[in-house]
Amino acid sequence: MSAIIIDGKQVAADIRAELKAKVEKLKATAGVTPGLAVVLVGDDPASKSYVTAKEKACAEIGLFSDDNRLPADCSQESLLQLIDRLNHDPRIHGILVQLPLPKHIDETQVIMAIDPAKDVDGFHPVNVGRMVIGEKAFLPCTPHGVLQLLQRSGIKTAGAHAVIVGRSNIVGKPLANLLLQKTAAGNATVTVCHTGTRDLVHFTRQADIVIAAAGRPNTITADMIRPGAAVIDVGVNRVEDPQAPRGYRLVGDVDFEAVRAKASFLTPVPGGVGPMTITMLLHNTVQAASEAR
Numbered sequence: 001m002s003a004i005i006i007d008g009k010q011v012a013a014d015i016r017a018e019l020k021a022k023v024e025k026l027k028a029t030a031g032v033t034p035g036l037a038v039v040l041v042g043d044d045p046a047s048k049s050y051v052t053a054k055e056k057a058c059a060e061i062g063l064f065s066d067d068n069r070l071p072a073d074c075s076q077e078s079l080l081q082l083i084d085r086l087n088h089d090p091r092i093h094g095i096l097v098q099l100p101l102p103k104h105i106d107e108t109q110v111i112m113a114i115d116p117a118k119d120v121d122g123f124h125p126v127n128v129g130r131m132v133i134g135e136k137a138f139l140p141c142t143p144h145g146v147l148q149l150l151q152r153s154g155i156k157t158a159g160a161h162a163v164i165v166g167r168s169n170i171v172g173k174p175l176a177n178l179l180l181q182k183t184a185a186g187n188a189t190v191t192v193c194h195t196g197t198r199d200l201v202h203f204t205r206q207a208d209i210v211i212a213a214a215g216r217p218n219t220i221t222a223d224m225i226r227p228g229a230a231v232i233d234v235g236v237n238r239v240e241d242p243q244a245p246r247g248y249r250l251v252g253d254v255d256f257e258a259v260r261a262k263a264s265f266l267t268p269v270p271g272g273v274g275p276m277t278i279t280m281l282l283h284n285t286v287q288a289a290s291e292a293r
């Protein structure tokens with residue numbers, strides 16, 4: 001078997017076209033231009049490139065984006081003041097604070113300072129809690145993007161056994177919750193594995209859907225996959241490569257070529273989940289603007 005490679009760029013482009021039409025309608029009928037404030041603290045190269053990509057994506061579908069950069073040694077107080085200003089700015093419907101933050105800043109405090117109605121990352125405890133009980137909430141972008149990829153690729157989750165490898169607050173935990181909700185995009189039996197799991201392969205081999213979100217190259221090898229399983233690779237890892245123009249290349253958590261020969265569906269890195277994360281951020285910002293009081 002050779003897996004169907006899921007084209008995340010294409011799925012993302014389809015959704016962005018849908019969003020662009022919504023933005024035009026919102027502008028024409030309500031006079032509202034959805035606005036996203038992006039906050040970057042410090043100059044971590046990976047974070048910088050994510051932030052640039054987010055701002056470019058905003059422009060492409062007609063959103064207003066407001067770029068806010070603070071030095072790595074800024075005080076927590078100055079960051080909280082900026083968030084307070086953005087919470088009260090009527091041009092801003094969504095606030096995104098790029099993570100991780102420098103060590104001297106308390107990430108939880110910062111996330112809790114964002115108005116839940118502008119929390120387009122879906123990280124505020126109010127949105128996390130609403131998601132868990134199945135109420136309307138901003139869904140975190142990467143898990144929501146994974147659900148969209150599964151749905152739009154025709155991969156059935158209802159009754160399937162989904163095994164998630166990774167338990168982060170950003171991916172593993174929310175994804176587990178979304179997949180077990182009694183909804184069209186969920187209704188799966190979910191197992192969450194992590195660095196404390198004994199005999200990881202015992203679990204992954206039982207999976208109809210494997211979601212790799214461990215943040216380590218080659219975490220998922222072909223022997224760990226049941227023939228015909230669908231494999232979604234959330235990993236984004238930089239590995240040194242002197243041949244590559246930038247001296248590194250991006251790889252996921254999955255041994256791509258070997259797993260491709262065994263799986264039914266597989267997402268590439270780059271070009272799989274990555275473009276979906278930004279797309280769902282745009283989706284949440286448009287949602288926030290259409291619900292703004």
Ligand code: GUN
Nearest residue numbers: 096097098099100121141
């Ligand atoms: N860092 C890595 N992923 C994310 C994300 O989805 N949102 C934010 N704000 N920071 C991140």
